[in-house]
Amino acid sequence: MDSVPIHAIAEVIQLAVAPVFMLTGIAGFLSVLSHRLSRVVDRTRLVDRFMHEISSKEHQVALCKEVRSLRKRTWIINWAIRLSVGSALVICVVVMCLFIGDFALFTLGTIIAYLFIAAMLLIILSLLLLILEVTIHTRNMQHDIEHLLVEPGSV
Numbered sequence: 027m028d029s030v031p032i033h034a035i036a037e038v039i040q041l042a043v044a045p046v047f048m049l050t051g052i053a054g055f056l057s058v059l060s061h062r063l064s065r066v067v068d069r070t071r072l073v074d075r076f077m078h079e080i081s082s083k084e085h086q087v088a089l090c091k092e093v094r095s096l097r098k099r100t101w102i103i104n105w106a107i108r109l110s111v112g113s114a115l116v117i118c119v120v121v122m123c124l125f126i127g128d129f130a131l132f133t134l135g136t137i138i139a140y141l142f143i144a145a146m147l148l149i150i151l152s153l154l155l156l157i158l159e160v161t162i163h164t165r166n167m168q169h170d171i172e173h174l175l176v177e178p179g180s181v
Contacts, residue, residue: 038128042121045142052114052149056107059152062159063103070096095166099159106155113148116141 070093077089120141127134 034128038125042124045117045121045124048145049114049117052110052117055149055152056110056114059103059107059110059156062156063100063107066096066099066103070100092166095162099162102155102159102162106152106159109148109152109155113145113152116145116148120145 073089073092073096077086077093080086080089120138123134123138123141127138
């Protein structure tokens with residue numbers, strides 16, 4: 027195998043730095059999404075528990091609406107996570123292609139460009155889902171049912 031000059035490797039590493047920083051940003055975003063998901067799951071468990079303990083039909087209907095909303099939020103966050111992870115995976119492939127393309131006999135520039143565009147589209151869709159989830163959460167806060175989530179004996 028031919029020896030690759032160190033300056034050539036250094037240039038590829040410099041090209042790969044931006045996508046690697048993007049991976050760091052995606053990791054932070056995934057942390058936010060995971061935290062939101064755990065909050066929704068905790069809230070779903072709480073509402074489920076009270077729904078079975080409350081005897082008032084009116085309160086049960088309100089809690090059922092809350093559970094439906096929480097399940098919708100869970101679905102949205104799960105898809106946002108999937109899209110973000112997909113974006114991160116595509117970025118990893120971009121970095122890999124940068125190295126392969128620099129040392130291979132064929133050009134991967136067009137493939138790298140399309141992969142980067144795909145990664146950006148995935149993260150954009152994930153961010154849009156986050157906006158949707160936050161909107162649903164905010165709307166539900168306006169119709170807050172905290173007064174229903176009291177100890178079962180006091181209702």
